[in-house]
Amino acid sequence: MDNTPEKIIRSVVDQCADCEQCREMMADVCPFFPRLYQLFDQERDESSLIGSRDLRKLVDLCNFCGLCPCPDIRARILKAKSGFVSCDGMPVKTKLIQDVEKVSKYLNSFHGLGNVLMRNRLSSGLFKELAGVHRDRLLPEASVKNFPFWAAKTGLCQKHSDDHSGKLRVALFAGCTSRYFFPEVARAAVRFLHKNQVEVYYPPQKCCSMPPMLEGDSTFAGELAKYNLEQMTDCIKSGYDLVCSCPTCGYMFKKLLKEKACYSSEYQESVGGDETFILVPVEDSDSKPEQIRHRRVHRSMYSGILRDDGVFSHLDPLKRIEVAEKTFDLGQYLLGLFRSGKLDAGFPRLKKKVLYYPPCHTREQNMGLPYADLLRQVPGLEVQVVEGAYLCCGMAGIMGCKKEFYHQSLEMGRPLMEKIRAMQPDILVTECLSCRLQFMQTLPFVQSHPIEILAGAYIGTIV
Ligand code: SF4
Ligand code: SF4
Structure with a gap:
């Protein structure tokens, strides 16, 4: 079988060793490529075969920062990682810390007792040991008056009436770290938007799914994404723009969630693809949906590669694309207001x-x-x-x-x-x-x- 995690990551090793471009370019900025080339060189020069354990450890070194040039390579690393996790399961420690929302709830339980314990060197050391966190890593306190609490108190969780007669309105996706650890950031976003006459709604939301996706837990990532997708499409129907104050959430909703959705039969039907040609959008972040240009690609040559088979392929591809089109980074949204003379x-x-x-x-x-x-x-x-x-x-x-x-x-x-x-x-x-x-x-x-x-x-x- 060509799609075992070992084979997938081995194909990455071979392709990147053949290409060589990332040997120098990524030497100081990424832990994955230096190790990849080291393993490859050892195999070539010392006949020391790259084993399954080496490959397993190699995928863990990629944090999906996106700095390397080939999206397909990143997608395959992720696929291999998730394949390894499906076969071997995920360490309990990782399961615990990948769920930021849950961690903050533990820390806040019993009136913030968790935070108190975290201030103590002994108990925080114990917690870090249990969670697999390095003892010297400084962690922020979970805020008792977190953003969801504040949003509920200030009426932000109420949707506005359907008639918004030209008013600007946004649904704010604040990101777990801001919601639970730095709520002052999300509150500042609300203050700034209100000052500029923008209505703000804080819809039900969960983690954007980046942490479990990176850890290879595609099942949990898929569940989180499914929940958010439903909430977000509902917000779009009610006339909201979707705005993220966290760049990782923005990257997820604008880029990763929709990745490969354009190869789905639903999308192809909607843009006029046929039995012979797949229509592939030409990436242009500033284009409006109706202005997106397409490249015609012959099915017979690429049908094996151009498939909607990523982590989120079980979710409605048209909704994934719609959400991506309606999502803005907060800075991007505000700069748009400024450029159109609507920002004070x-x-x-x-x-x-x-x-x-x-x-x-x-x-x-x-x-x-x-x-x-x-x-x-x-x-x-x-x-x-x-x-x-x-x-x-x-x-x-x-x-x-x-x-x-x-x-x-x-x-x-x-x-x-x-x-x-x-x-x-x-x-x-x-x-x-x-x-x-x-x-x-x-x-x-x-x-x-x-x-x-x-x-x-x-x-x-x-x-
Ligand atoms: S990631 Fe792309 S550019 Fe970099 S070595 Fe691999 S194939 Fe070459
Ligand atoms: S996405 Fe992964 S492989 Fe690419 S530069 Fe970042 S850490 Fe390295």
């Missing part, structure tokens, strides 16, 4: 030097750097951007918490940290709260999500 840019003058770091999953959305453009609208604010397509904080979501990956994670982030240290900002700004955890661990600077800066700027109170 009457910020007072602020004398601060902020350094903006665009995280991997923002870069992966191919939408420019909307937050950098928005921050530059605040008079007096000196905005610098950390340049470098391959710079990464190394946190990789929950991977950076894991005992076995902790040091590697710090090492991967080292070039970025050195660059930031040299720039000495007053405030370090990024929209990725996973990056924030790594920055908290390694840098002394005050940190902020760009929406906190922008919302604070209206009243002249940025940190």
Whole structure:
């Protein structure tokens, strides 16, 4: 069988060894490729065959940051990982920490007793040991007054009436880390949107499914995605734009959820594909659905490859595409308002030097750097951007918490940290709260999500 996880990942090794492009290019930014080439070289030079255990460990090194050039290679790594998990099961520790919502609920139970225990070195050490988290990894406290609690209290969970007579309205998807650990970020998003006359609805939502997907738990990832997809299509029907304040959620809903959906028979029927040709959309992030151009691809040559057979292929392909089209990153949405003259840019003058770091999953959305453009609208604010397509904080979501990956994670982030240290900002700004955890661990600077800066700027109170 060609589709055992070993065979899938072996085919990746052979293809990338043949191509060689990522040997140099990914040497310092990704743990996967250096190991791949090391295994390949040993096999070639020392006749030391790459074994099944090596292949199993190799897939665990990919955190799906998206920096490498071939989406198909990433998809195959993921497929192999999920195949290994289906065969061998998932370690209990990983099962626990991949469910961020559950972890925060444990920490908050009994009036925040979990948080109290986490402040104690002994009990936090025990928790980390049980969860497979490295003992030196700093973890944020779970907020007792988390965002769902606040949203329910302030009426954000109520849908608006169907008649919105031209009013702007968004359904806010806040991401687990903000909802449960940094609720001030999601609250700042709401304040900023309200200030700009945008109606905000906080719909029922679950984790975007990135952590379990990365851990190879495609069953759990599929369940989460199914739930969100239903909620999101319901929001679209009620006239909401879908807005994500977390770049990883945005990347998931805009790019990954719909991956390969265009090869489905449902999509092909809707755009006029036929027995002979598949119509493949030409990727263009700024195109409206009706403007998307297609390339004709002969079925006989590609029907084995161009199939909707990814992690989310059990979900309605047309809904996946619709959700992707209606989802905006918060910064992207606000920049759209600014460009159409609908954003109040009457910020007072602020004398601060902020350094903006665009995280991997923002870069992966191919939408420019909307937050950098928005921050530059605040008079007096000196905005610098950390340049470098391959710079990464190394946190990789929950991977950076894991005992076995902790040091590697710090090492991967080292070039970025050195660059930031040299720039000495007053405030370090990024929209990725996973990056924030790594920055908290390694840098002394005050940190902020760009929406906190922008919302604070209206009243002249940025940190
Ligand atoms: S990921 Fe793509 S570009 Fe990189 S080595 Fe593999 S085949 Fe080549
Ligand atoms: S997605 Fe990121 S971690 Fe995975 S192979 Fe590509 S560059 Fe490496």
